[in-house]
Amino acid sequence: MRLTVLAAVSLLAVAAAGCTNETLDTFDKADVDLKRVSSKTNYQLSPSVLSKMSAMNMDRASPIMLRIFKEEGRLEVWKADRSNRFQQLRSYKICAWSGKLGPKMKEGDRQAPEGFYPLSKANLNPNSSYFLAINTGFPNSYDRAQKASGTNLMIHGACSSSGCYSMTDEQMLEIFAFARDAFGGGQSTIQLQAFPFRMTAENMARHRDNPNIEFWKMLKVGYDHFEVTKRPPEVNVCEKKYVFNQQSDKPFSAGGACPAMTTPGALESALASYNKTYAAAYATAMRKYDGTVWIEPSEAQRKAIVADQRKGRELAYAPTGNSLDAGKLMTEREIAEQKRKAEEAERRKVEAAERAVREAEEAKNKAAADFAADVAAEKAEKLAKGEGALPVPEQNPGMAAVEKKEKKSFWQTLTGGSQPRRVEEAQPMVNGTAEQATLQGGQPSVKAGETAISVNKTVETNTDAVATLPVAGGEAGQQVVEETTKKPFWKFWQK
Template sequence: MVGIGVLALVLSACVSTVLDVDVKATQPIPAALVAEMSRKSMSPSAPILIRIFKQESELEIWKRDRTGRFALLKTYPMCRWSGKLGPKTRNGDRQAPEGFYHVNAGMLNPNSQYYLSFNLGYPNRLEAALGYSGEALMVHGACSSSGCYALTDEGVSEIYAVAREALRGGQSAFQVQAFPFRMTPQNLAKNRNDPNFAFWADLKRGYDSFEVSRRQPKVSYCGRRYVFDAEFEDGEPRDPLAACPPAANSPEMAFAERTQTDLATAERLLISGRTVSAHAYSDGGMHPTFRKLLERNGEKALAKRTSLTSVPISRPEAALADPHSPEE
């Protein structure tokens, strides 16, 4: 006879079968991915860094190789994210966060409602100081989102295993960088008139620090914004809302030049009229590979493809409509 506790576990939708509860979080990194690490001079225990791009609906895993720099290991298509381009500011706004986060071992969730997950740690120190609200913002499986990033059960299983081994290998926490889009001059020009542009220009400085150095940027907060790779004369600023103290190092770093060059290029593109309209969203996006499956086979078929427990697709009509023209 099945015990009450086991029956409740089966019905909870947190796991796909009773057997999965003990093994899904301990699955090894797939052999093909380990082989790819070896080919790229990486070890399974080496530190990782994750980047997320809403508009492209993609998540990247970067891993430190034997040179001491990070290199791209794999890009995963995201099945669903919700909200629009822009930061999350309040509980219930369906916005998936944008910013810089740090995930430690205690933030991995082996008993997630959506197979496996990890908590981004929203709100971070800056967001909390600004009064932003919300909790349990995750990267998880399935194809359903109300403020999270969903990658399918198979995808999150790989990511979870890679993250778990990096944390076991000695990395105290891995950095997650969440962006509205790839920070190219073209995308910046398209979105130049968005009310979030100043915030995105701030995020771009961290984006460029990593692009130029291939090292994890040091994240600080002051003046109501992010500050990257700075050393302050009086130490780490404690209040993210306070004015930034004098910097002990020169602000003219390599990534600062790249940021200014790309912003200037974006302005020229905007003035020239060679940019197309920015994407608009009613409720989030879906990677084109999943969108095609949804269009061709329907939501039930996609749910079976993306979740071992066939979790329903969140707002499939919006997923098919987005992104759309701002004039629509």
């Protein structure tokens, strides 16, 4: 029994290795010369492909199934033989797929879909902007139950992806022809199976820490059904999950409870044997990967390893490579050390930023201090030379005080009551100098040592004469103009 299990595991390993063996590319590269293709939608498969189909006991118009494995970057064409079991006919390198492993959840996340998708003839798009295209049908009933969103998720040519699986134009010409011929032969639905990787025991153990592992375990059930039967499984959705090859008298509802279901006896028996073999292989793989973690690469890291493939191509040509070449298996110790280095680098980055801010502030303060010192030194130098002394604050220039006697009324003349009042009038400055006449203590003044010529205008308020009086305690040249009241004519005898 043990030898049987080991043999089965060995066969699975050889099959998996064979699918990624680059020697297969000698045939699996599309042998198409686009320059000789007059109609891409009516392209006929090459004689070499038809010859291989005949050797594998396949009819030209027999049903097909498509399988995608993101991690390896492979798209496989499986075709039914005359016993109605499917065999792998083609295995193409996917030229470009975007995002990382895992399902597509929302518009714009750049994720390529994972799951089971039924393709009808309406999914073929001969007028695609990307040469030719086949719509994946995303979102399917499972995706909608998960409230996933996205549109126009295709398998197409042009080798450029933003959520799609993009092939070369030569590959797409053949894939489109396979689908066209199958629909022409009566196939109503082509099943597309999109997986993150081949769901072997070793790959499941290697990805056991991925946050999508529970979703992948669900997909693995459908994967296993095909591995056992070599026929596309019947797919339904209930309770927001996939169910495969389940028989029920009631319909399935994606969001509703699953009806009573049964698995065909022969299939159940075959699956039991398959799962026993798988469990043994998984235990071996877990011992192999114990203490390790698979570090999945980013899309940019995948692109970096195939950058040379873009040379001499159009800018839109953007191969992405595969995750197996760009990823890395690391021990927990290596991960811890890498994390420590990353944290140390981040700490140094923060310290450098803080130091830069501090140095900039210090430089700013020093510049301000140097400027203040320069201003103070310049001021001291001017003071030492007698320059730059500030003038005493003064009133508005050009203003002088003129004292005027109020005009007496008849009764004020009899009583002799009168108080002088001051009137300020603008005094023009002469000789274009900057001298100022300033009100100090209510009296006009001229600075000592300076000459100011003012014109005193006598305000006509019935005054007789103007007397100029010196100002007690005032500066030299400071005078007050006093006006006397004009006497009535009947007091001419008074002096």
